[in-house]
Amino acid sequence: MGSATMTKAGGKTGWQKIARRVRVPLGFVVAAVFLVFARPSWHTLALSLLLVLPGLWLRGYAAGYVKKNAELTRTGPYAHTRNPLYLGSVWIAAGFAVAAGRWWLVVLLIGMFLAIYVPTILSEENFLRGEFAGFEEYCRKVPRLWWRWSAARFDGVDASGGRFSAERYRYHREYNASMGAVAIYAALTLRMILWH
Numbered sequence: 001m002g003s004a005t006m007t008k009a010g011g012k013t014g015w016q017k018i019a020r021r022v023r024v025p026l027g028f029v030v031a032a033v034f035l036v037f038a039r040p041s042w043h044t045l046a047l048s049l050l051l052v053l054p055g056l057w058l059r060g061y062a063a064g065y066v067k068k069n070a071e072l073t074r075t076g077p078y079a080h081t082r083n084p085l086y087l088g089s090v091w092i093a094a095g096f097a098v099a100a101g102r103w104w105l106v107v108l109l110i111g112m113f114l115a116i117y118v119p120t121i122l123s124e125e126n127f128l129r130g131e132f133a134g135f136e137e138y139c140r141k142v143p144r145l146w147w148r149w150s151a152a153r154f155d156g157v158d159a160s161g162g163r164f165s166a167e168r169y170r171y172h173r174e175y176n177a178s179m180g181a182v183a184i185y186a187a188l189t190l191r192m193i194l195w196h
Contacts, residue, residue: 017123022116030112031184038100039195040188048099055091056178058084063174064164072132074142075162079151082125082142086117090145092181099188121145 058077062084065076077084090113097106121144128135134154141152169175 026112026116030108033108034096034100034105035184035187035191037102037105038188038191040099040101040192042192044099044101045185045188045192048095051091051095051098052181053095055088055093055095056181057088058091059088059177060169060174061164062088063172064166064169065162066168066172068172069131072128072134072138074134074138074152074154076164079142079153080148081146082138082144083121086121087145087147088177089117092177096184096188099185 062077065078066073066085081087093109093113094106097109125135125139125144132138137154138152141154142148
């Protein structure tokens with residue numbers, strides 16, 4: 001991502017600005033479409049847990065490490081992937097796509113992710129590149145949305161900053177993701193019972 005493609009206002013392209021603004025409202029629209037057209041079964045609900053539970057765990061784990069806009073977090077899950085919160089969201093979305101039992105909903109969720117979250121990630125990377133001198137080294141060692149099996153090591157990383165903080169988890173209100181997942185499972189179960 002070269003600086004030539006960025007606008008002067010905030011260093012974001014037009015679509016990156018739009019994507020950051022519409023991602024939450026669009027998520028509610030997609031959730032509504034998802035619930036209307038889903039055809040879950042006990043089997044698809046059970047299979048979905050194989051992705052949803054690890055996704056929730058990863059988001060919660062990451063929330064206990066990150067200090068947004070204050071430091072370049074490179075410990076915990078951030079030593080394995082640069083975007084553990086988004087990766088967790090991908091797993092959760094994929095899990096709910098499985099739960100829905102409709103292949104075209106998988107395509108819809110993938111399309112939404114590519115259209116909204118990829119520009120958001122690129123915009124955030126541009127911000128981090130300008131704020132933190134070690135970001136380029138971090139990018140060389142840690143994949144954007146893939147899981148590196150061994151933790152990356154960096155010179156000068158304070159090991160004491162590498163502990164999970166329940167206080168940070170609560171501060172970021174990551175428990176909302178779990179409550180949302182429970183609500184979606186309840187809605188899918190109700191949808192399944194009413195459909196049959």
